[in-house]
Amino acid sequence: MVKNFFLLLLNLCFGLVSAQNSYRNLSSENWTFNKQNDSQKNKAKVPGTIHTDLLENKLILDPFLGTNEKELQWIEKENWEYETKFNLSKSELKNQNIDLLFEGLDTYATIYLNGKLLLETDNMFRTWNKSVKDKLKIGENHLKIIFKSASNFGKEEAKKLPYTLPGEEKVFTRKAQYHFGWDWGPRFVTCGIYKPIKLHFWNDIQIENVRYEQDSLTDELALLNFKISLNCEKAGNYKLKINSETKNIELKKGQNTIEFPIEITNPKRWWCNGLGEANLYDFQINLSKKNKIKDSKKLNIGLRTIELIQEKDEVGKSFYFKVNGKPVFMKGANYIPPDSFLPRVTDSTYNAIVKNAVDANMNMIRVWGGGVYADDVFYDACDKNGILVWQDFMFACAMYPSDEKFLESVKQEVVDNVNRLQNHPSIALWCGNNESDEGWKNWGWQKQYKYSESDSTAIWNGYKKLFHEVIPQTLDSLLSKEKNSYWPSSPSIGWGRKESLLQGDSHYWGVWWGMEPFEIYKKKVGRFMSEYGFQGMPSLETFSKFTNSDNFNLDSEVVKAHQKHNTGYQTIQTYMERDYKVPTKFEDYIYVSQLLQAEGMKTAIETHRRAKPYCMGTLFWQLNDCWPVTSWSSVDYYGNWKAVQYQAKESFENILISVNAEENQYKVYIINDELNAIKEKLELRLIDFKERLLWEKIIEVKVEPNSSKVYFQMDKKELEKFNLKQIVLNLKFNTAKTNYFFEKPKDLLLEKPIILIKKIDETTIEVSTNVLAKNVFLFQEGTFFDDNYFDLLPNEKRILKLSKPAKDIKVMSLFDTMK
Structure with a gap:
């Protein structure tokens, strides 16, 4: 028995x-x-x-x-x-x-x-x-x-x-x-x-692919049409169920595609970070026969509309994204693979990268074309957190073959990855390549490689075949209209040409590659700035993981090996000399290099945001690293935030106060990315570094939704009676606050601050100072601080959260490097 x-x-x-x-x-x-x-x-x-x-x-x-x-x-x-x-x-x-x-x-x-x-x-x-x-x-x-x-x-x-x-x-x-x-x-x-x-192992039938089309979306009703591709070994009657709705279907042997309409009443829209909730709907798809489930799939989708708007205007052509009918200024960074050896990248790594973007108030990440299509968990995290994805196909900074075998391989690559990714609400744009068009037209390849006219024609025709025919035609066969937004190459026009700032997206590398000063960012503003950047060294903690203290100097072969730009350290040095007193200690040099990077990116980001709606996006290069290195990243290989990531967090706030010196005036802009107007007081205080009040003004302002505008201006003559090296303009509006310095950091007459750290609880501290403490840097091994590298005014009490209990916190400020 x-x-x-x-x-x-x-x-x-x-x-x-x-x-x-x-x-x-x-x-x-x-x-x-x-x-x-x-x-x-x-x-x-x-x-x-x-x-x-x-x-x-x-x-x-x-x-x-x-x-x-x-x-x-x-x-x-x-x-x-x-x-x-x-x-x-x-x-x-x-x-x-x-x-x-x-x-x-x-x-x-x-x-x-x-x-x-x-x-x-x-x-x-x-x-x-x-x-x-x-x-x-x-x-x-x-x-x-x-x-x-x-x-x-x-x-x-x-x-x-x-x-x-x-x-x-x-x-x-x-x-x-x-x-x-x-x-x-x-x-x-x-x-x-x-x-x-x-x-x-499978029997009778398998679900090969599930995609959906969003036929319409209103506040009252969403109409979806699921398209389910089936491979049927045994013809007959089956039952297809999506959530609670069921459909009896008759299938033939071989390939079948079934359409299944779904209605959602009073749909909750998916919004990008900063503008609302990233609402997701779960769908369970079951295929059964005689009450036995044969195959099943799960799908999480977000209901939203997203459009890339390019319309001619008085100066060129717009380039911006409209989400759920609203123009949205994109704020973010470029992403590269998180490791040279991809199997080492865990789900927690991908989730941490997206969390870093969310915590820095980003709403878009560009997946760069010289790496790989990321794992599903990355896009899932973007979906859940409202991070839009500009998705490059995997081509970068080169020209590619165009023989039939190569093109067919690329076509199947597009099919595999678009089928995998197309249901993610985070996907905003498909882009053919990174800088291949620009390289061909602006980098002198024809002369460098001594092409004949027939060579150039063959190469360019191959380029057009790949990026203007094969890829977009394959997308047309896979995607419904609302998902099919394609841009052949980023940027559309190279940074040395005037037209690059009038239309399309722009990569501006006059800063760094062109050695132009940070101030040039204020003059070189495009419609959508999808690349620009500056290097900063990783933390001493990161250097310690790949070498010993004997190599803590810029002449070290190890330190040089972990800098892949031929003139990287020389470029950092040149820019540092312009704005900072150059430290001699290696640890201080790292710190100032990060401040330099942060200041450069602040100048660029805030310039781009002030130019709204002419400019409607700013994605700096780059968010992360694939190994421990001195690079353009804002977060190093081990997940440590550089100063620029903290600066991005501030500069990407929905409400931003930005002061700009223009001709004979200082102008105060308020940028509002919220979709509602804000009426509050704008507070301005001119103080010295000991917080003596020199001048004050409070005005009531109404800031329009989704706007950038000047709300206050003052003549430079008004400040002639003050020593600009010893004063700071402190500004507050709503949740935004900022400090504006009138001179470069190297020229400020700083005094030695006494910085006090008071423990509030195990993971909370209060930081204060007796005089201005510029760029306060707190360090405790293996510990993340939710704010760092900040300016601290006298008697200000800054409350910080730590990822680990406060034990042995080290602190320094810019003054310590200027002795």
């Missing part, structure tokens, strides 16, 4: 497995790797990369430490083999269909299953799926993957062309371009199984 019961239970369990879709993750099997033709096999981790596996087996030193990078370039020149054995049960093999799913292979992989060639891959950004039921056997199965050197492959392909394409060998590889090195990242042309490998 007991035996019969267990047999019945086994049959029920088998029936459940047979009737439903299920997955088995092969990543957890025992994998090994070896250099091709090398008999020594080592334990591998999947997902992983060859570099991280070599490191795990102590066969190489940590790639991020010291100058190890240059010693590890041999790895990219080799081919590498990965293999595993896995057992398959009789019940598993009885499933009608078994697919082998490769979610991400980097990049040129030849795959053998039980000794027979199964698949060859050539695109890191694709998902590869292969039917394998007839190739599997009960008991032990053998899976082997050989990765060919991507750099060798690229060089071989380059030889086939009669000319050289800008970007060298990397452009021939559909692989993350930053792996080949960038001016903020190391060269690690890695390979490996960087995403999971799974067996997919």
